[in-house]
Amino acid sequence: MPPTPSTPIVAVVGATASGKTGLSLDLAERLGGEVVNTDAMQVYRGMDVGTAKLPEAERRGIPHHLLDTLSVRDPATVAEFQGWARAVITDLRAGGRTPVLVGGSALYTRAILDRFEFPGTDDAVRRRLEAELDEVGPAVLHERLRTVDPEAAERILVENGRRIVRALEVVEITGRPFTASLPTLEYADPHSAQIGVDIDRPTLDARIVQRVDLMFAQGLVAEVERLLAEGLAEGRTASTAIGYREVAAHLRGELSLEEARERTVVATRRFARRQDSWFRKDPRVTWIRFDDADLVDKAVAAIPTT
Template sequence: MPQPIVALVGATASGKTGLSLDLAERLGGEVVNTDAMQVYRGMDVGTAKLPASERRGIPHHLLDLLEVTEPSTVAEFQGLARGVIAGIRERDRVPVLVGGSALYTRAIVDRFEFPGTDESLRAELEAELEEVGGHALHERLRGLDPEAAAAILPDNGRRVVRALEVVALTGRPYSASLPQLEYADPLTVQVGVDIDRPTLDARIEQRVEEMFAGGLVEEVEALVARGLQNGRTAHRAIGYREVLAHLAGDRSLAEAIEQTKAATRRFARRQDSWFRKDPRIVWVAHDDPDRVARAVEAVAGLSDQQR
């Protein structure tokens, strides 16, 4: 029987990274990144990318694939991730998926066929995004597809543009093209890290403070020299866009820090809302001393069901 696919999900700063290492060690696994921004070389501090020295010798995949000038799409990532997962299972190892991008995780584990794209329409919408801003386009999306608008942050301009593009191309709501709750491979289990909001907010506060103290501004300055602002995707990451505004003189460093905290809290709430809608997820408490054992039990239970 093939090895199962294990996906760790939950809000940013909830403790997924540590649990992914523990699970990979217990299950004989390899870690597969599903964070949309950790695919970029040099985006380390602001994405909380785990340094190689802290990976316990466990192979990690889909990190540092792209330059910050290159675009990243869910469709391309889906193909890459599924190829990596197949290779891990061929080696009789367990793929342990972990990352903060809910759509990327769902695109990998669920049945999900991507609508086509139109380069001229996309360029037109991106030009409009630069001119009027993401909030204006988000209001348009709200009128066309309230469900999609509710699932996409107004400041995630790239996803707003994609949603409007799909609506224009298909004549159907973007939400109709989102992945359905059906695993592409039945040997899949999702483990969610459950954490209360006050604790999560405190962790986010601490993480952002540590990022800025750990050189986030200097990291962004170095990436600007490598063309960060010329790319379509990377410069919109939380933390990076706030630092870019600071470097441009549009806000103070203190304002950039506070706005990064606020944006991260909003993002974490959206993540939690997205995952809570999925009844297949097995939740383990972030502070449960037996959380690793409980997660392993969920994986073992899946294997028993398939026998």
């Protein structure tokens, strides 16, 4: 395929465990593309089992980008990820390759696809809020955020102290709600498409239980033990990952193994509902049933060709 500025940018979106990975591979094969990870945790080396990272042997020979680029000690921000992903997308399209974005981080996907300029930072404000986070915990700061920006509080998990701090920082330094700085529903490049994998809640809930059970069976506890030795607990971003924080609590003696497993299931279900809610509010997403016999054909038909 010759280089062309109209090579589409395709994002496969939807809830975790809905089947996005398989569809992304099918589309990459059909479109002559390569996969660009948009999962905030799959960028970390060694975070494999707990993020359901696709093993290299199962990638059908399709190149994958933005996997295993950071150590668990390294922080990562949406602004940084936006820059990394857009650089990869530019290179792929220059070579006539279709970027197929896939991952569970809804804000990362929107930041890449849409017009999104990030508000500045204030180191003094950030350090003060981070000190408060360490002192009183994320739940207290989340309640404060609910007071000043209810919409942002609704979108951010109580456990995600890093994003709560960022939201409070933006509110303080801009005098506006954090949600006012979120991306607008306008693609940065019009040759973009989002394909949503539509799945009913009972089926999704069952899949999440199966996925979590498989993670624990495949060695999630051993993976977390190894990563803690590599500095996971000190990593501001990686340490917040679902499954990893629950297993870390188990290893500290705070939870039984079964409690850690059950809390991982509950947190994953809650996360999946937030993902679905986020994407359902975007009218540009073309939703296709996960078990549709013509899933790939319908997805391809929804992608702009000019």
